[in-house]
């Protein structure tokens with residue numbers, strides 16, 4: 101509903117709003133220019149100013165102060181009316197007062213499109229539409245972020261959709277502000293605001309005298325120029341006329357003979373508010389605000405056109421997988437829910453949706469956390485497509501789903517299928533999906549299909565599962581999914597450091613330059629993704645389509661991309677990487693791995709790794725500018741051969757990035773593995789963990805199993821279980 105409103109308003113009003121906004125952008129510059137050339141009034145009184153101006157221009161009729169501080173005097177040159185900007189210091193004219201023709205043209209266009217009152221009504225309707233679009237857009241942003249709490253987090257996704265959201269989030273406050281103030285100003289123009297008390301009545305009696313010195317009038321002496329709006333002088337040779345003074349707080353009359361105050365009316369709050377709002381909307385008197393609003397107004401044409409482009413691409417039949425429109429959950433007979441981190445599983449879901457919709461089913465596709473049987477009155481089946489991350493955990497978008505599912509009992513008229521997406525090279529292949537299937541079984545859900553898995557986004561696996569699904573539904577369809585290959589970037593090797601040749605474990609630390617990306621690519625989310633140590637780089641070796649993943653030993657803030665690679669006998673990718681020389685290039689792409697990184701608190705972090713597993717751990721230490729207490733346990737073969745990062749480790753220990761480093765060497769006289777060091781340090785580890793510490797383990801599967809066994813023993817005495825730490829996100833593995 102909100103999306104529909106947002107879309108139709110945009111389609112109706114983009115042209116109108118864009119032109120109003122662009123003229124607003126152009127107008128926003130004038131207050132700044134005016135502020136630059138306006139002479140300062142330096143806290144003088146109106147009495148002083150008036151005396152100076154009359155000294156310079158004896159025929160002065162009126163002095164006005166604009167919100168910008170600009171003072172204009174209206175007087176006669178001979179018998180011709182004239183006006184000029186005044187220097188308050190001397191009271192003399194310094195420049196012509198006329199608004200430039202360009203500014204006048206822009207103001208007329210911006211306010212009324214040169215159409216008089218009809219134009220004013222149209223621009224007011226435009227302001228109302230902009231307000232509605234801003235509010236509906238805010239709700240869409242919140243929905244996209246996954247809740248109000250996440251509104252300020254980095255925006256996920258890519259392409260036009262991401263760019264639209266990024267620009268919307270930045271400009272939204274300014275657009276809401278501009279449209280609200282514009283509506284108020286329109287209401288004031290059309291007399292829709294409550295009236296004030298009206299003008300102060302002209303004084304019935306005056307002294308009849310003339311000629312008081314301006315700097316002897318007490319009210320003018322007591323009024324600072326900063327508070328002045330205007331001062332009208334009495335007509336020459338008319339002893340019944342008076343001075344009319346308007347200030348920020350009110351207006352009244354002054355006797356031209358005695359200087360007495362002959363009547364005063366305070367400004368109503370409505371008038372004060374209107375003055376302030378006009379000032380805020382136009383930036384007059386607040387040039388910086390004008391510029392900010394002008395910048396935000398730039399967003400309007402941009403958002404309009406990207407929004408329309410998104411809408412068109414969603415409608416386009418050539419949009420690959422997602423041809424079918426998702427049915428509302430209340431009307432759908434088939435619910436497909438997706439848990440995905442980097443989005444590829446959503447592509448599979450779109451292919452499935454398309455095939456099922458073409459077969460006559462009404463399919464709703466949503467996020468896994470939208471699991472809510474009460475919202476699916478007509479549903480007959482639920483299909484859960486789940487990727488696995490970390491060490492068999494849920495993608496970040498589906499955290500907490502297992503607990504959610506545990507509390508939902510089976511609905512007899514609903515059957516359920518679980519399909520896992522994973523990678524067999526990880527220790528817990530499709531571990532998260534497998535847990536979903538287990539819970540579903542325990543809670544008594546009817547099985548639509550047995551639990552199945554897709555390895556490395558294999559289209560063949562998916563087609564096979566699709567045939568089983570078609571059979572179970574008694575339908576005739578094929579699932580032909582062509583995963584979109586991730587965009588890869590050239591990575592140029594800057595340096596290599598060699599280790600391990602003497603201990604039959606050739607290992608290199610490879611440092612690559614960050615790929616160059618244009619500002620446009622970065623803004624539109626199409627640049628090389630920013631990364632942190634512990635994220636992964638997918639390297640596509642020559643002669644293969646399948647990427648191999650390596651843990652990153654640096655973050656993009658370090659200005660380079662670093663990995664540790666051990667050469668495996670017959671390994672295609674490790675062979676190519678370890679043969680690289682500076683200047684050579686490979687291609688790769690970033691995969692985020694948010695589950696494997698230190699939680700930024702003051703609590704201790706225990707880093708445990710062996711061999712190339714030191715890579716991300718070294719990256720965590722390098723990035724530890726806040727000196728969070730980090731204790732490193734590192735296993736290698738021999739200090740003289742494969743002690744990776746030895747120099748940096750001692751440097752980081754000295755400068756406090758590492759609180760302690762404990763090495764374990766397996767090819768020395770008294771060999772030890774990293775788990776032996778842990779057991780030796782049992783009391784220290786117990787107290788670090790009891791203090792809320794987090795454990796991050798990186799390395800081979802055997803080492804990780806040894807570490808898990810040692811820590812289980814160490815913590816048993818204190819009744820702490822690794823499974824509890826895992827569930828709390830305080831024990832994470834990056835294992836290969």
Ligand SMILES: Cc1cc2nc3c(=O)[nH]c(=O)nc-3n(C[C@H](O)[C@H](O)[C@H](O)COP(=O)(O)O)c2cc1C
Pocket residue numbers: 439440441442443444445446487488489490491492493495521522523524526527528529530531556557636691692693
């Ligand atoms: C950091 C990271 C950790 C992963 N951990 C596992 C894992 O533990 N088990 C598994 O089977 N697959 C794992 N995978 C593979 C993904 O589950 C698999 O690539 C999936 O198809 C990604 O789906 P998505 O693009 O929808 O997020 C991991 C992938 C990455 C990048």
